[in-house]
Amino acid sequence: MNRLSIVLAAVAGILAGALGYSLVTQPKPETDAVAVRAIVEQVLDEHAVMAAAAVPPVEEAPETAAIDPAILNPMIEQYLMSDPKVLQRVSAALETALRSEEEERTRTAMASFHDRIFNAPDQIVLGNPDGDVTLVEFFDYNCGYCRAALPDMAALLEEDPNLKVVLKEFPILSNESIDAARVGVLVGQADADYWDFHSALFTSRGKVDKAVALSAAETLGLSSADLEARMNAPDVAETIQSSYEIAQALGITGTPTYIIGNEIIPGAIGADELRSRIANMRECGKSQCS
Structure with a gap:
């Protein structure tokens, strides 16, 4: 040397x-x-x-x-x-x-977890299942920023008929969040309007827990007793665990976190920024065109 x-x-x-x-x-x-x-x-x-x-x-x-x-x-x-x-x-x-x-x-x-991020059979899909752009959101029902970002997602779903939205239950803030997420997974498996359930939890007052989630599910015609009995089923735990594993691999530590294409977007960036990235995906195949 x-x-x-x-x-x-x-x-x-x-x-x-x-x-x-x-x-x-x-x-x-x-x-x-x-x-x-x-x-x-x-x-x-x-x-x-x-x-x-x-x-x-x-x-x-x-x-x-x-x-x-x-x-x-x-x-x-x-x-x-x-x-x-x-x-x-x-x-x-x-x-x-x-x-x-x-x-x-x-x-x-992203390449290793691609199918689990965008095409998992147990994931919640809103909007157009065959949309040309997919927007993924990791969320926690007790996340104040997720609550504030709810109108952004509502606007995008309303105005964009070719948008596919994938919601990933990612309860990281409390045990109550985990209970609400477990109910959410079951509602996603049922023949019910998940967006109505999703909106009800984010517009409720106070902490979102099992009781709030079961009450919202019951208004959709689902049995709260049946949901409570199945909350700890292995497939429910596996769905939430999958979100944790994806988040760990991608370095996702907070909510809301969005994924568009190969871009991970932490935080509630607003509807305009999300629109811009969606438009870029359609124009150049990337969330940020050069």
């Missing part, structure tokens, strides 16, 4: 700590260290050469020779202090590289 490589490796280590970059979502920290080093080599070519030139000439050392950190680290610190903007450039390059890696992981996960 030449001295330039040693300097770059040490700089990479210092930068990784100095940037304070959160790697909570990165499952393999060792991969990020390699990425940091590659970025340093790419964006600091001239600076790295200068740093290497600053090292006093010495005889070639064996591959296994150790370099005293007490000597090397002050040199690297002096080099960085001479041009603090190095950190800014590396930070931007690192963020770009990690974002690219995250996008690639998402694409891979």
Whole structure:
């Protein structure tokens, strides 16, 4: 290993700590260290050469020779202090590289879970089952943002006859949410208007729990006693578990979260933004056209 490589490796280590970059979502920290080093080599070519030139000439050392950190680290610190903007450039390059890696992981996960996201036999489908664009929503019945976004979904379903909407029960806020989701799965299996049930829960007052969900189902002509007896059935649990597994694979942690094409959209972005992405899917096959 030449001295330039040693300097770059040490700089990479210092930068990784100095940037304070959160790697909570990165499952393999060792991969990020390699990425940091590659970025340093790419964006600091001239600076790295200068740093290497600053090292006093010495005889070639064996591959296994150790370099005293007490000597090397002050040199690297002096080099960085001479041009603090190095950190800014590396930070931007690192963020770009990690974002690219995250996008690639998402694409891979989307391909692996495609059928479970868009075509699962137990999923709730609203709108046109054969629509040319599919909008998926992960929701929790006790999510205030989901409640606020209900009119957005209603407007899209009303105005767009070629839109397919897939609703994924994703109860993450409370045990009451889980109970309501279990009832929701059963209502989805029944010959009933799920949108009426869905709207009733999101327009109810207070916390949505089992009693609220069973009452809403009963207004659709379903037996609350029968639904309560089947709430813990294995197929109900499997449907909800599938949503958890998809969410984990895609990094979905909140509600509402939408999926259009290969784009994961966290948060209630509003009807206009959803319309724009739907229109893009029809125009170029992607949620964001270049």
